[in-house]
Amino acid sequence: MSAASRKSDDPPDPARLSRLVVAVGENRDRAAFAELFGHFAPRIKTYLLKQGAEAGQAEEMAQEAMIMVWRRAESFDPAKSAASTWIFTIARNKRIDALRRERRPDYDPADPTLPPALVPAAPAAADRAAELTQQAERLAEAIRALPEEQAELVRMAYFEDKAHGQIASETELPLGTVKSRLRLALARLRKALNAGGREDA
């Protein structure tokens, strides 16, 4: 109800979050890390609680995930993902590892049998980074604009560790309905995902 009263200061914008991760990666900047911690650690905790972690475990794992952010910040490439996306994947992998006790098979973007990807030159990488932070802003907007029944399914798909079939049995909706609502949601979100994207013809 009173969501506004729980909000603290204005949240940092995506471009700032990316700069903060870069500052940690390049300079081991503790002030930047503190700001990232303030923004992301509580979200990681919420994410883990939604996935079934107990409160103490969620707290502990959120701290561990933020330590990974510190340690891996050098590998963060703002031309490849927004900071929130990068940290989401760290939290996701942490959950698979610690809560499900499974390995996360990550794909290899540099398979030797594939033709090499076109590596953009430096200015293009800066453009790409700017596109990604704009994409993050557009996405946040597009998610807010989704009809509630679609938004809820998308959140379930991402936050409740349920594959589509399980969502169907949980919501008591036919699998076809779950799929078609998610496809509708994705179709709406795609505009926000694609605009300006170079690989999306």
Added chain:
Amino acid sequence: MPAYHPESELLMDYASGALPEPVALLVASHVSLCRDCQAEVARLEALGGALFDGLEGEAMAPGAMDHALARLEVTDNLEAASATTSPPSRAGRLVPRPLRDYLGDDLEALSWKTRAGVSEAALLTSFPGFRTRLLRIKAGTTLPQHTHEGSEYTLLLAGGFTDASGHYLRGDVAVADPSVDHRPVADDGEDCLCLAVTDAPLRLTGPVGRYLNFLARL
């Protein structure tokens, strides 16, 4: 580039982390061989990032950050150099890295069982509810006609095969649901190497599911 891709739900479940490990392994292996799906997974992860950023944060315990900073001092010193991997053998080169992480470089070192032109090596054997196998099918072999108890995903790594649903080559993902009664034929010329993941009916739970499982075994 592959012509047959995992359906978009599967890519979304891979991006969200909801897929069980055997299916995630198959998807990650396809995505390693498919630039289109790499771009799609990046988009679906961006969506995950935006949803994640939109979460209402749960307050951390007082002093959490100082605690984490103190742990940084320790972990910074412990950080191990990342292991350097030797280049894979020629056979290993056909196997995308996510799968190689499970199999090692030397396919011959796996314990293969051969029957009627088909060799199989099981992996992830202790993962409940799924059968995960590397299959090597002699060129030109027709597989015995069979139906599936669960869905079967097959990722082609070398050679090719044809069934009623299409002609599959390296990188392609074939999906057979329980209703499909199929009879794949391996292409002539080159042995067919593929990763097959079947979700067994073990996943059905509850009294009705158990009854169905019982019937399935009859």
